Amino acid sequence: MTETHSPPDSFSSSNVPAPTPKQIKKWRNYLADEQAEGAVYRDLASRKTGEEREILLALADAEKRHEQHWRDLLGPHIGKPLKGSKRTRMLGWLARRFGGVFVLALAQQAEGRTAYEADADAPAKMLADERIHGEVVRGLATRGRQRISGTFRAAIFGANDGLVSNLALILGIGASGASHGTVLLSGFAGLLAGALSMGAGEYVSVSSQRELLAAENPSPKASQAIGDLDVDQNELALVYRARGMSSNDAETHAKNMIANFTAHTKLAEDAEHDKHEAVGTAWGAAISSFFFFASGALIPILPYMFGLDGLQAVWVASALVGVALILTGTSVGVLSGSSPLRRAIRQLAIGFGAAAVTYVLGLLFGATIA
Incomplete structure (x- = not known):
C-alpha cells in the first residue's frame, strides 16, 4: 500500500516520507501553475496604477508562499522548471497583451477552480488562500465591470x-x-x-x-448647513432615518457628522460617483x-x-x-x-x-x- 503524504498546515515539509513518482509529477505541475499565476498578476499589475497595481503585486507575492510549499515538498526532486497549464499560459498571454476586466474575470474563474480542495498534499491554509485570492480578484474585476458596464x-x-x-x-x-x-x-x-x-x-x-x-444626491446647500445646526435639536438624524437607518443609529451618525464637521463634509455617500460610472x-x-x-x-x-x-x-x-x-x-x-x-x-x-x-x-x- 502506498503511504499517503500529509503535509502540516504550516506549509512545512520536514520529516516526511520520500515522495512517489506520481506525487513528484503532480507537485512539479502545481509549482509551475503557481509560478505562472504569479506572473499573470505581475503582468496585470504592469498595466495598472495606484491601488489596483499594489493589490495585484501583493497577490503575486502571496503566490510565492505557495511556490515555496511545493519547492519544500519536492526538495532534490524539483528538476527543471515546467510550463504552467495551457489555461494559465493563455491567461498570461492575454494579461501581457490586453489586461483589463476580461482577463481579471478569467483570473477570478481560475482561482475558483483550484485543485487543492481534493488534494491532501495541499494544506488547508493554502486552500483558504486561493478562496481569498478569488474574492480579491472578484473585487478588482467588479471595479472594471462598473467602469465599462x-x-x-x-x-x-x-x-x-x-x-x-x-x-x-x-x-x-x-x-x-x-x-x-x-x-x-x-x-x-x-x-x-x-x-x-x-x-x-x-x-x-x-x-x-x-x-x-x-435627483437622489443631497443638495450641496444642505451639506453646508451642517455646521450651523442646533446640536441639541437638529433634524440631521431624520435625513439618515429617511435613508433607512434605525433611530438610534441615525442619532449616533448625526452626532458624529456634527462633531467632525469640516468645510468639505458632504451628505452624499461616496458611492454616488460609482453609481453614475456604472450607468x-x-x-x-x-x-x-x-x-x-x-x-x-x-x-x-x-x-x-x-x-x-x-x-x-x-x-x-x-x-x-x-x-x-x-x-x-x-x-x-x-x-x-x-x-x-x-x-x-x-x-x-x-x-x-x-x-x-x-x-x-x-x-x-x-x-x-x-
Missing part, C-alpha cells in the same frame, strides 16, 4: 439585437418568396432603422437613469449601441450582398450569425464570471428560435399570397 451593455445588446432582428427579418421576407433585391433592400432598411432606434433609445434610457440618480454616459451608450447594432445587422445581409440567394443564402447567413451569437454570449459569460458555454448556448437558442419563427411565418404568408 454602461457602454458594454449597450454594445452587447446592440450587436445581439442587430444579429437576431435582421436575420429574422430577411429570413421572413425571403421565405415569403420575395426577390433577391427586395430581401437585400429590406435588410439594409432594417439595419438603418434598428441602429437609429437603438441609439436613440439608449441615449434616452441612460440620460433618464442618470437624471434619476442625480455610463448617454452619448457613449448611444454611439456604442448604434454601431454595434449596425455591425450585427450587417452580418446576415453579407451572403445576399455577395450574390447568394435562396436556401444557400439562408444557411450561410444563419451560420455567420450563429458564430457571432456564440462570441457575444461567451463575452458576457466571461465578463460576468459565469459559464461562457452556457451563455453562448443561450444566445444561440434565443437567436435561432426567433429567426425560425419568422421564417415559418414567411413561408405561411408566402403560400397564402401565392
Whole structure:
C-alpha cells in the first residue's frame, strides 16, 4: 500500500516520507501553475496604477508562499522548471497583451477552480488562500465591470439585437418568396432603422437613469448647513432615518457628522460617483449601441450582398450569425464570471428560435399570397 503524504498546515515539509513518482509529477505541475499565476498578476499589475497595481503585486507575492510549499515538498526532486497549464499560459498571454476586466474575470474563474480542495498534499491554509485570492480578484474585476458596464451593455445588446432582428427579418421576407433585391433592400432598411432606434433609445434610457440618480444626491446647500445646526435639536438624524437607518443609529451618525464637521463634509455617500460610472454616459451608450447594432445587422445581409440567394443564402447567413451569437454570449459569460458555454448556448437558442419563427411565418404568408 502506498503511504499517503500529509503535509502540516504550516506549509512545512520536514520529516516526511520520500515522495512517489506520481506525487513528484503532480507537485512539479502545481509549482509551475503557481509560478505562472504569479506572473499573470505581475503582468496585470504592469498595466495598472495606484491601488489596483499594489493589490495585484501583493497577490503575486502571496503566490510565492505557495511556490515555496511545493519547492519544500519536492526538495532534490524539483528538476527543471515546467510550463504552467495551457489555461494559465493563455491567461498570461492575454494579461501581457490586453489586461483589463476580461482577463481579471478569467483570473477570478481560475482561482475558483483550484485543485487543492481534493488534494491532501495541499494544506488547508493554502486552500483558504486561493478562496481569498478569488474574492480579491472578484473585487478588482467588479471595479472594471462598473467602469465599462454602461457602454458594454449597450454594445452587447446592440450587436445581439442587430444579429437576431435582421436575420429574422430577411429570413421572413425571403421565405415569403420575395426577390433577391427586395430581401437585400429590406435588410439594409432594417439595419438603418434598428441602429437609429437603438441609439436613440439608449441615449434616452441612460440620460433618464442618470437624471434619476442625480435627483437622489443631497443638495450641496444642505451639506453646508451642517455646521450651523442646533446640536441639541437638529433634524440631521431624520435625513439618515429617511435613508433607512434605525433611530438610534441615525442619532449616533448625526452626532458624529456634527462633531467632525469640516468645510468639505458632504451628505452624499461616496458611492454616488460609482453609481453614475456604472450607468455610463448617454452619448457613449448611444454611439456604442448604434454601431454595434449596425455591425450585427450587417452580418446576415453579407451572403445576399455577395450574390447568394435562396436556401444557400439562408444557411450561410444563419451560420455567420450563429458564430457571432456564440462570441457575444461567451463575452458576457466571461465578463460576468459565469459559464461562457452556457451563455453562448443561450444566445444561440434565443437567436435561432426567433429567426425560425419568422421564417415559418414567411413561408405561411408566402403560400397564402401565392
